[in-house]
Amino acid sequence: MHGCKTLLATSLLALCASGAAVVPKTTSPSAAAYCEIFSRGLSPLLNPTAVINNEPSGNQVVVLALDGTGKASFSKAVSAGGVGLHANSTGADSTFSQAAVHVANNNLFAVNPGSNTVAMFSISPKDPTNISMVGVPAPSLGEFPISVAAHPTQPLACVLNGGAQNGVACYVVHPVYGLLPIASSVRSFGVQETTPPSGPAGSFAQILFSEDGQHLFVSLKGMPPAVNGTVFAMAVNRQGVLAQNLTQNMGGPVPFSMTNIPGRQALFLTEATGGVETFDFSHGFSGVNAVVTKLNNTVATCWSSFSQHTGNFYISDAATGIVSEISLSKTLKPTTVKQYPLGGTTATLDNAIATIGGKDFLMVLQANASSVSVLSLDGPGNAHLQQTLDLSNSGVTLGINMIGLAAFSA
Numbered sequence: 001m002h003g004c005k006t007l008l009a010t011s012l013l014a015l016c017a018s019g020a021a022v023v024p025k026t027t028s029p030s031a032a033a034y035c036e037i038f039s040r041g042l043s044p045l046l047n048p049t050a051v052i053n054n055e056p057s058g059n060q061v062v063v064l065a066l067d068g069t070g071k072a073s074f075s076k077a078v079s080a081g082g083v084g085l086h087a088n089s090t091g092a093d094s095t096f097s098q099a100a101v102h103v104a105n106n107n108l109f110a111v112n113p114g115s116n117t118v119a120m121f122s123i124s125p126k127d128p129t130n131i132s133m134v135g136v137p138a139p140s141l142g143e144f145p146i147s148v149a150a151h152p153t154q155p156l157a158c159v160l161n162g163g164a165q166n167g168v169a170c171y172v173v174h175p176v177y178g179l180l181p182i183a184s185s186v187r188s189f190g191v192q193e194t195t196p197p198s199g200p201a202g203s204f205a206q207i208l209f210s211e212d213g214q215h216l217f218v219s220l221k222g223m224p225p226a227v228n229g230t231v232f233a234m235a236v237n238r239q240g241v242l243a244q245n246l247t248q249n250m251g252g253p254v255p256f257s258m259t260n261i262p263g264r265q266a267l268f269l270t271e272a273t274g275g276v277e278t279f280d281f282s283h284g285f286s287g288v289n290a291v292v293t294k295l296n297n298t299v300a301t302c303w304s305s306f307s308q309h310t311g312n313f314y315i316s317d318a319a320t321g322i323v324s325e326i327s328l329s330k331t332l333k334p335t336t337v338k339q340y341p342l343g344g345t346t347a348t349l350d351n352a353i354a355t356i357g358g359k360d361f362l363m364v365l366q367a368n369a370s371s372v373s374v375l376s377l378d379g380p381g382n383a384h385l386q387q388t389l390d391l392s393n394s395g396v397t398l399g400i401n402m403i404g405l406a407a408f409s410a
């Protein structure tokens with residue numbers, strides 16, 4: 001797939017070069033970021049009118065353009081081809097998950113939890129705000145899809161269903177037909193849950209491939225103090241088929257987002273009761289215990305990303321509105337490098353890294369403020385808030401139904 005991307009980029013470059021003399025210079029965005037808004041506001045359990053007043057337009061992917069300086073602007077909202085549903089909470093974070101939208105190569109994936117489908121879009125590398133749905137949204141083969149993972153090298157994507165029918169389903173990523181289910185790569189977890197999920201305690205959180213693509217991980221939150229969370233691992237063969245055996249690794253109280261630790265067989269997770277967890281899989285993928293570290297000034301740390309540029313992790317806290325920058329030692333010991341308060345009631349949820357001109361920018365969704373903030377990462381411990389983009393005048397209904405954040409860098 002990297003080969004295809006390079007080929008496409010090269011041919012586009014050739015096109016641009018050959019047309020340079022006659023085509024007027026346009027200012028295409030350097031990058032784009034995407035989040036999703038669900039059509040159904042509250043859980044039907046809490047607000048029955050939400051179902052009746054289900055917006056006919058359905059879920060939408062909100063597309064933001066990023067220019068060469070990392071400045072973000074609202075571009076458009078595009079139908080995700082399905083409807084949403086809010087997990088059983090009244091506030092932000094409608095899926096209790098990370099990666100409700102996910103970008104891999106030139107594709108964007110978005111879940112439709114109320115339709116039990118997953119949509120796939122192609123991203124135009126020349127103008128990443130131009131996204132086009134590929135095929136039709138695929139059935140998630142379970143209930144309440146919340147998170148999508150893409151294989152690092154193979155045309156393969158997997159979705160995590162977090163409802164009453166929970167489990168994993170994998171698909172071939174086809175450039176014309178979209179997501180094609182792989183019958184032999186559907187796995188059920190059989191965890192006691194409802195549709196929509198009850199939580200956040202006890203609900204599923206994320207699906208992720210290991211850096212080498214040989215394992216698939218799923219995080220399940222615990223119900224403290226009685227039960228801790230779990231990180232499941234499944235081997236994936238060269239054809240993209242999942243192993244039958246699902247191994248379990250003991251998490252801390254509420255393991256949430258998962259981020260690969262580059263160059264290591266290891267995972268970095270947020271611990272949603274405040275802090276982080278690490279799993280070292282260098283001696284196997286079964287029976288590994290999380291190392292849990294409480295961090296100062298954290299209450300509900302649920303989302304994370306890693307910057308190649310600074311070498312650090314960034315975690316956002318829905319309760320405090322604080323983004324913490326975390327470094328890991330060689331022994332995977334976490335240290336808070338710096339904290340960036342973005343507003344205590346803004347509900348800082350998903351975050352994502354956009355790389356523009358060799359520099360990283362951290363985008364942070366603030367669902368209770370209908371905003372996305374952009375921090376320029378000028379070095380380790382040296383992030384600067386450069387913009388808070390207020391989307392409330394964008395003409396689309398935003399608010400607590402916003403979830404997910406993913407960036408594409410041309």
Ligand SMILES: *[C@@H]1O[C@H](CO)[C@@H](O)[C@H](O)[C@H]1NC(C)=O
Nearest residue numbers: 122123124126127130131132
């Ligand atoms: C957007 O992308 C699609 C699919 O790649 C392409 O057919 C279309 O021409 C593009 N639209 C614009 C305005 O560039």
Ligand SMILES: *[C@@H]1O[C@H](CO)[C@@H](O)[C@H](O)[C@H]1NC(C)=O
Nearest residue numbers: 088089090197198199200201
């Ligand atoms: C959602 O479900 C959880 C777990 O059963 C429960 O603790 C919580 O009170 C519920 N939340 C709401 C808003 O009903």
Ligand SMILES: *[C@@H]1O[C@H](CO)[C@@H](O)[C@H](O)[C@H]1NC(C)=O
Nearest residue numbers: 233234235243245247285286
């Ligand atoms: C699955 O089982 C096989 C055979 O028992 C074992 O070799 C392999 O390590 C297991 N997979 C994982 C992910 O632990």
Ligand SMILES: *[C@@H]1O[C@H](CO)[C@@H](O)[C@H](O)[C@H]1NC(C)=O
Nearest residue numbers: 225226227228251252253292
């Ligand atoms: C959950 O994890 C924490 C931190 O690792 C540990 O102290 C606690 O004993 C665990 N609780 C259970 C019920 O396993």
Ligand SMILES: *[C@@H]1O[C@H](CO)[C@@H](O)[C@H](O)[C@H]1NC(C)=O
Nearest residue numbers: 293294295296297334335336
């Ligand atoms: C928390 O703050 C205390 C006091 O400032 C400091 O000694 C400690 O190292 C901090 N803990 C972490 C994990 O950063």
Ligand SMILES: *[C@@H]1O[C@H](CO)[C@@H](O)[C@H](O)[C@H]1NC(C)=O
Nearest residue numbers: 091092344345346347368369
């Ligand atoms: C959400 O924002 C509103 C308006 O600023 C504020 O009154 C409310 O307390 C916020 N909610 C949370 C959970 O922070």
